[in-house]
Structures are given as structure tokens and as C-alpha cells.
Amino acid sequence: MAVYDTVRKVTTHVLYEMKVRGEKIAMLTAYDYTFAKILDRAGVDIILVGDSASNVMAGHLTTLPITLDQMIYHAASVVRGVQRALVIVDLPFGTYQGNSLEALQSSIRIMKETGAGGVKLEGGSEVRESVMRILSAGIPVMGHLGLTPQSIHKFGTYTVRAREKAEAEKLINDALLLEELGCFAIVLEKIPATLAAEVASKVRIPIIGIGAGQKVDGQVLVLHDMLGLTTEFSPRFLRRYHNLYDEITGAVKAYISDVRSLDFPNEKEQY
Numbered sequence: 001m002a003v004y005d006t007v008r009k010v011t012t013h014v015l016y017e018m019k020v021r022g023e024k025i026a027m028l029t030a031y032d033y034t035f036a037k038i039l040d041r042a043g044v045d046i047i048l049v050g051d052s053a054s055n056v057m058a059g060h061l062t063t064l065p066i067t068l069d070q071m072i073y074h075a076a077s078v079v080r081g082v083q084r085a086l087v088i089v090d091l092p093f094g095t096y097q098g099n100s101l102e103a104l105q106s107s108i109r110i111m112k113e114t115g116a117g118g119v120k121l122e123g124g125s126e127v128r129e130s131v132m133r134i135l136s137a138g139i140p141v142m143g144h145l146g147l148t149p150q151s152i153h154k155f156g157t158y159t160v161r162a163r164e165k166a167e168a169e170k171l172i173n174d175a176l177l178l179e180e181l182g183c184f185a186i187v188l189e190k191i192p193a194t195l196a197a198e199v200a201s202k203v204r205i206p207i208i209g210i211g212a213g214q215k216v217d218g219q220v221l222v223l224h225d226m227l228g229l230t231t232e233f234s235p236r237f238l239r240r241y242h243n244l245y246d247e248i249t250g251a252v253k254a255y256i257s258d259v260r261s262l263d264f265p266n267e268k269e270q271y
């Protein structure tokens with residue numbers, strides 16, 4: 001029997017059950033087949049094809065430049081490596097804010113051309129029509145509130161959001177709205193832990209935090225940051241589980257040295 005016949009795939013319903021049982025949800029980003037396969041076999045529940053690909057894969061300063069075609073390329077590669085995890089794809093900037101029909105068409109392209117299990121978009125009441133229209137086509141939607149990187153030019157800074165009462169109240173109302181509309185989960189990014197805990201206790205759908213403390217239903221990190229492939233980005237919430245930047249540098253330097261010294265290839269490594 002093939003492995004995929006024995007694996008219970010993670011669905012939005014499985015995530016809901018995990019929240020009910022108090023079982024924490026582990027989510028990471030991935031942008032390619034090889035990493036997606038490693039994450040999936042390691043047991044990650046959700047793989048997010050984040051528009052952070054714009055930063056870590058393409059080297060842009062913000063998430064704004066990445067296109068729908070580029071996101072679809074990354075997402076299709078990820079889906080080919082995954083058997084169990086739920087794959088969610090970010091709707092990139094400019095593909096859903098304009099009007100709800102554009103949001104629906106962008107989401108349909110993602111679902112048809114990648115085989116992913118749903119889409120994520122940023123914002124609350126501002127994107128209400130888009131969320132409703134995507135959901136009406138049967139496409140699962142994950143919300144994203146708090147620090148929403150596609151609005152970085154409006155915020156002007158990547159600092160903690162919703163410290164002020166008015167912004168905190170709007171965030172709670174947006175979370176309740178997204179739940180009411182039918183979103184299956186919400187990412188809360190870089191907000192006070194007490195506020196995130198309050199939201200998680202007020203909604204029945206899973207809340208996934210990044211820089212939102214422990215009292216939420218799951219956590220997400222950008223893969224390249226938690227593996228230590230990136231070095232320049234060190235917010236307080238980021239735990240680095242490895243220092244791959246230095247390890248890869250060491251391996252590449254050893255290779256260069258071996259090539260130059262004629263140590264590589266040796267007799268066993270030739271035909």
C-alpha cells in the first residue's frame with residue numbers, strides 16, 4: 001500500500017478538532033518541493049506558501065513585488081512534496097484588494113493550478129467582500145491580522161501592532177468578523193500576547209501566532225528564519241533552531257578548497 005493511503009491528511013476540520021482538544025498546531029512556510037517534503041515527513045500540520053517568498057526566495061525588501069504567477073509556481077512545487085500537511089497559499093498584494101471578483105479569480109487560479117488546500121489573505125473588514133466571495137466558491141480562507149506585511153508602507157514600521165486600545169478593539173472585531181464569515185483559521189502577527197490570548201478564547205476557529213505569545217492555538221515561523229539561513233532579521237519572537245548560514249558556508253568553503261587542492265574528486269569518485 002502506498003504511504004499516502006495510510007496517512008490522515010490534515011484538513012480544516014482536523015485543525016478545528018485540534019483546537020477543541022487543546023492540541024497545538026505547528027505551521028511553517030515553504031516555497032519549494034525539497035523543503036516541503038522534509039517539513040511534511042517531519043509532521044508539520046500546515047505548510048504556508050507565504051508571500052515571504054518575495055523576501056527569502058527573491059531578495060526583495062518587502063512582500064509587495066511577488067506576483068500571482070510566481071506564487072503559483074512556488075505553491076505547485078510545494079504541493080508535489082506533500083502527503084499529509086494542509087498547504088495554504090498567500091494571495092499576493094494586489095490580487096484581492098481591488099474587488100471581490102478579482103479575489104475570487106486569483107483564488108481559483110491558485111486552487112486549480114497548484115492543488116493547494118486554501119488561501120490566506122491579510123485584513124479584516126476592509127476585505128470582507130473578497131473573503132465572502134472566495135468562501136462562496138468553496139475555497140477555505142485563512143485570515144491574517146495584526147502586523148500585515150502587505151501594508152508596511154501604511155504602517156511605516158515592522159513594530160508590534162495593536163498596543164493601543166482602538167487598534168486592539170478593531171483587531172478583536174475583525175477576528176470575530178472573519179470567524180462569522182467562515183474563515184477556518186487566523187494568523188495573528190506581532191501583537192501583545194494578552195490580546196492574542198483574548199482573541200483565541202473568543203473565537204472557535206484556530207488562531208496561529210507569530211510573535212503573539214503562547215496562549216494561541218498554534219505557531220508559525222518563516223522556515224528560512226528558524227533554520228538560520230537568514231541572518232539579518234532577528235525579532236524577539238524568532239527562535240533559531242539551527243545556524244544553516246554558517247553550516248552551508250563551511251560546506252561550500254570545504255568544497256572550494258577540495259577542488260583547488262585536487263582532493264575532489266578522488267579515485268573512488270570517478271569512472
Ligand code: KIV
Nearest residue numbers: 029050051052187220
Ligand atoms: O508570508 C508569510 O510567511 C506569512 C507568515 C509570516 C505568517 O504570512
